[in-house]
Structures are given as structure tokens and as C-alpha cells.
Amino acid sequence: MNNSKNTSRQHMNEINLRLYTPKPLFNLCSSLTLTASHPRRLQFHLPLSDAGHRKIVDNRRRKELLFKDIERMAGGKIRKEKPSRGAGGSSNHYQGGIQFHKSKGQHILKNPLLVDSIIQKAGINSTDVILEIGPGTGNLTKKLLEAGKSVIAVELDPRMVLELQRRFQGTPHSNRLKVIQGDVLKCDLPYFDICVANIPYQISSPLTFKLLNHRPLFRCAVIMFQREFAMRLVAQPGDTLYCRLSVNTQLLARVSHLLKVGRNNFRPPPKVDSSVVRIEPRKPTPSVNFKEWDGLVRICFTRKNKTIGAIFKQKRVLSILEKNYKTLQALQSSLGNSDVMATDASVLGDSGELTMDTDDDDNDDGDDDDMEMDDGEAKGSDFKEKVLAVLRQGKFEEKRSSKLAQADFMHLLSLFNQAGIHFS
Numbered sequence: 001m002n003n004s005k006n007t008s009r010q011h012m013n014e015i016n017l018r019l020y021t022p023k024p025l026f027n028l029c030s031s032l033t034l035t036a037s038h039p040r041r042l043q044f045h046l047p048l049s050d051a052g053h054r055k056i057v058d059n060r061r062r063k064e065l066l067f068k069d070i071e072r073m074a075g076g077k078i079r080k081e082k083p084s085r086g087a088g089g090s091s092n093h094y095q096g097g098i099q100f101h102k103s104k105g106q107h108i109l110k111n112p113l114l115v116d117s118i119i120q121k122a123g124i125n126s127t128d129v130i131l132e133i134g135p136g137t138g139n140l141t142k143k144l145l146e147a148g149k150s151v152i153a154v155e156l157d158p159r160m161v162l163e164l165q166r167r168f169q170g171t172p173h174s175n176r177l178k179v180i181q182g183d184v185l186k187c188d189l190p191y192f193d194i195c196v197a198n199i200p201y202q203i204s205s206p207l208t209f210k211l212l213n214h215r216p217l218f219r220c221a222v223i224m225f226q227r228e229f230a231m232r233l234v235a236q237p238g239d240t241l242y243c244r245l246s247v248n249t250q251l252l253a254r255v256s257h258l259l260k261v262g263r264n265n266f267r268p269p270p271k272v273d274s275s276v277v278r279i280e281p282r283k284p285t286p287s288v289n290f291k292e293w294d295g296l297v298r299i300c301f302t303r304k305n306k307t308i309g310a311i312f313k314q315k316r317v318l319s320i321l322e323k324n325y326k327t328l329q330a331l332q333s334s335l336g337n338s339d340v341m342a343t344d345a346s347v348l349g350d351s352g353e354l355t356m357d358t359d360d361d362d363n364d365d366g367d368d369d370d371m372e373m374d375d376g377e378a379k380g381s382d383f384k385e386k387v388l389a390v391l392r393q394g395k396f397e398e399k400r401s402s403k404l405a406q407a408d409f410m411h412l413l414s415l416f417n418q419a420g421i422h423f424s
Helices: 001-008 024-026 059-074 112-122 139-149 158-168 200-214 226-233 246-251 288-298 315-335 383-393 407-418
Strands: 013-020 032-034 041-047 093-095 098-100 131-132 152-154 176-180 196-199 220-226 254-262 274-281
Touching: 024 226, 112 139, 112 152, 112 196, 112 220, 112 246, 112 254, 112 274, 131 139, 139 152, 139 158, 152 158, 158 176, 158 383, 200 220, 200 226, 200 246, 200 274, 226 246, 226 274, 246 254, 246 288, 246 407, 315 383, 383 407
Parallel strands: 131 152, 131 196, 152 176, 196 220
Antiparallel strands: 013 041, 032 041, 093 098, 220 274, 254 274
16 A cells, blocks of 8 residues: 555655746646745645656756646646736725725725824814714714714715614714714705814815805814815915915915825725815904905916916906996996995805816916907007006016915905906
């Protein structure tokens, strides 16, 4: 019995190779073991073509013989299976049996240390009512419930609502959690002291101004934004990313950058990095007509690196302002002088944010209707001279929007209004 076993072993060759074995090899090998000392060393027992002899060859030749023998046994050449590009990172990501949809902005925070850091920097008091937008599966919600008095979670996806209710059902936190199912941009928000949220990035701008328009004013908001959007929020005059979003947000709030967050802290990971930003509403709210303000800032940032004088010489800008001027004069003559203050700050936000191309100079060389008036066309244009006179009065003609601070825009708006020129 032992002799037969020894004879059979003589027809086998133990070949140790350091290699990653393609999938077909596992199906063809008569046996496969991983040695303890070398986890990546695969030990094969394969019949050699020359029975009874051990071939001693160099490593390269040994590999060639191995694959030739396997090809002979398989009856053809072996095709190495390469994993598809998306196979390693499938678009279907799950947690607790729930599939996340990137198209809906569902990127769940999975790093507990990052969650703790956000809670710490939010400065939550034990008496605070906390608003959370897009709670997902409740990783952040759990920490918020431990830190504050109660949590109001607004979630659009009914699957996530059920997951939240299931997760906290029967726990001491269940009676302190209120879940609102619906679109946060369309529903009326209740009273809250502080907002802490990891939001879908596609609603960043309208949500920011909806929060700033909420009354009564909250203490602060600590929100996760896309990195570029966050940098625009905190940008200062002269910065590359300084834009209309920066001016409008900083008119209503003090904004500061708290944390940089890499994309690998989320499940599934987004395509961009993120940042956590703190937003503190200004109290009292600035006394300004928000429609007027946004009308002026919108015009100034159509070409933010051009001079203010060049921008206000454009045909389209002058045409709009002159139309507003004549309409307002007609209304004032018929109804008397009644200047209504627009106090709704939500007019400052665009519903389709993250498309902020109008703030950049990408199209400066484009040939469009924004050409400056020729001297011949400008002759007899009393309204144009009226506009330029305002700019000269405040010494704004040679200044650029990208360098102007809040006080500069406020001063420019007051000069235009004193001259009877309005932007809404």
C-alpha cells in the first residue's frame, strides 16, 4: 500500500510559485495549499509530461512549463479574466440591506471619528433642538440625540425613514426623535436652535438661503458641503473663488471653514472631496432690499474681473436699468413715492446651484449682446451718462467686482438708489 503511494508521488511534482493565480487555475489544479510562512506562495501538485522525472529549471522556465501543462489539460489556451473597470467598486452600495443612490446624493458618513469631530465643533448644548437634513441610516443622528435635547430629521427617501424608525425604536432616544418625510426645500421647517447636516450637494445653494431666511433665527448651522462650494462660501475679496454666492451669504451670515473631509469617509464615496462649514446668521439682519441687492451683485459678477465701468456700459445692462427706471418713475407718479422693502432672503439663492458659471470670466471673449455702446450710439444717451455719473461719484468706474467688499457693494447700491436707479 505504501509502495503504491510512493509510486504515485513519484509522478507528481511540487511546484512553488510566487504569483497571483488566475481564476481558471483554481478549477484545474488537483490540489492547492497556502503555506503558513509564505501566504502568497501557492503550492500545486500537477502531473508532469515526463513521468518519473523531476525537471529542475529556472523560475521563468518553470512558469512556462506550468502554464503549458495546464493549457494541455484544459484543451486550449487560458484566457486571463480581467475584472471589469467597475467590478471592484460596484455602483450598488448597501448598509443594513438598503441600497444607496448616488443620483439622490446619498453618501453616508461611515467614519465614527469624523462624526465625533463634527459634533464637537458644532458646540451643541444639552437644551438644543437640532435640525438634521438627510439623516440617512442615522449614524450622525445617534450622536446628535446623545448631545442635544431632541432631533428633527427631514428625509425624502421613505426607505431611510423606515430605517431610522427601526434603528431607534425601543431605545431611550425614540421619544426625542421626530422624522419628517418630505423635500426640505418645500416643507415648512419648525423651530430649531442649531442645524447639523450632511446634505445632498445638489441642493446646497437653495438650502443655505432657505435656512438663512428661516424665522426665528437659529444660533448656527454646521453643514457638510462639496469642497468647491464651501470654498466659495468663505472666499474673501481678491480670492479666485470669490463670487456672488460669497457676497450674498456673507451679507446675511458669518461663515467659517471647519474641516476638510476626504471622499473615502463616505459610503458610497462621492467623486469630490467635501468640507464642513459653520454658518452663523447675523443679528440683527441687515436692513437692505434683498431683490435690489441681488440685482446689483448679479450684474457686477457677470464679468467679475472687468471694471465696473465696463460692465455698466454694456447694452443689455443699460437697457434693463433704463426700463426699470422708466417703469418706477411711472409708478411713483401714479401711486406716490412708496418704496417697499423686500425682506425675503431666499431670493438670493438659485434653485440650480453648483452651476455658478455667471460668476466667472470664462466667456469674456464671447461676441454677444453685452458689447459696450459705441461713441456714436452713446451720444444723447442721458441715461448712460446718469449711470456713469453715479460710478464716478463713488470712484467705482475703474474698480473690479472681484476686489469689492460688502461695504463697497452697499455704498454703490445706495448711490444708485439716490439717483433713482433700481435693480428690481
